[in-house]
Amino acid sequence: MDLPVVVGVDGSEPSLRAVDWAADEAALRGVPLRLVYASLWERYEGAALAEELGKPSERVRAEEIVESASLRANLRRAEVKITTDVLPEEPEYTLLRESRTASLLVTGTRGRSALTEALLGSVSLTVAAHAHCPMVVVRGSHDNRAQPATHGRIVVGVGEKPTSSAAVRFAFEEARLRGAEVEAVRAWRCPAHETTDHPLLAGEPARLHEQRAVEGLEAALQETPDDVRLRRRTVEGHARTVLSDASHDADLLIVGAKRRQRHFGLQLSRVTHGVLHHSACPVVIVPEPE
Structure with a gap:
């Protein structure tokens, strides 16, 4: 069974861009598109209260939003099979459950809340x-349309433990679907305590760190398929800044995520958190096995 591309919708402009992008991706993959709206308002407040206040039921509004999003997706990609659902649940809970049976989960940058x-x-x-x-x-994008993939370039971030990277494999898969080039980027830094002012030693610590980055990048790309065009690049700097900069002329930025267990729950790394806030193109977060 082909797992669908699932997109969360709520009527906001960012979610409409997500619908456009998800429809294109479902067409590329030849899989169904599933549109999901989730809200607890109907469960807690109910249609009776809405009627009493002279306002439309949240359920009715949600169904209108989903129907409109479905029509939009159909007009964009008529060949894609579309299903919809409206659920009286927390959006986070619904989308996490949907992610168990999806090939890809898609959201916009933010919802309707002005906060x-x-x-x-x-x-x-x-x-x-x-x-x-x-x-x-x-x-x-700053309007309600997803930008077409025009650069033919996918950027994937390669971390410090890059072997068997799920993010790299995902980048190769997307490159095949899009006929795009993959640019694998490894950021590196020379710790401050390793720098020296001696003229005969200046630059030596940096050279060693850069060489390790080059070797790590090569290790991550050993299994590159023959049909994928690939560029390798090592850059000195913070990874979140390097990758955000690389996103400006890319169609997709892909990073792996090894979720870190904290006392208050799983957290994204600073690199992942940074690119989610500052990337100039869509960002893919790929779960990496521990």
Whole structure:
């Protein structure tokens, strides 16, 4: 059975961009598209209260939002089979459950709440930290249309333990689907305590760290398929900054996520958190096995 691309919708402009992007991706993969709206308002308040207040039921509004999103997706990609659902649940809970049976989970950068205008929405952050399948946060546009893939370039971040990277494998898969080039980027830094002012030693610690980065990048790319065009690049700097900069002329930025267990729950790394907030193109978070 072909697992669907699942997209969370709520009527906001970012979620409409996510619908466009998800429809294109479902068409590329030849899989169904599933549109999901989740809200607890109907469960807690109910249609009776809505009628009493002279306002439409949240359920009715949700169904209108989903129907409109479905029509939009159908107009964009008529060949894609579309299913919809409206659920009286917390959005985070619904999307995490959906991620168990999805090939890809897609959200916008934020929801309808004005409180999240300046930052990535709390739903997207929460789901990115726990999703069971690769998750896409659609960034890089300021209207309600997803930008077409025009650069032919996919950037994948390669971390310090790159062997058998699920993110790299996902990048190769996307490159095949899109006919795009993969640029594998490894950031490196020379710790401050290893620098020296001696003219005969200047640059030596940095050279060693750069060489380790080159070797790590090669190790991550040993199993590159013959049909994938690949560029390798090592860059000195913070990984979150290097990858965000690389996203400006990319169609997709892919990073792996090894969720870190904390006393208050699983958390995204600073690199992942940084690119989710600052990338200029859609970001894919790929779960990495421990």
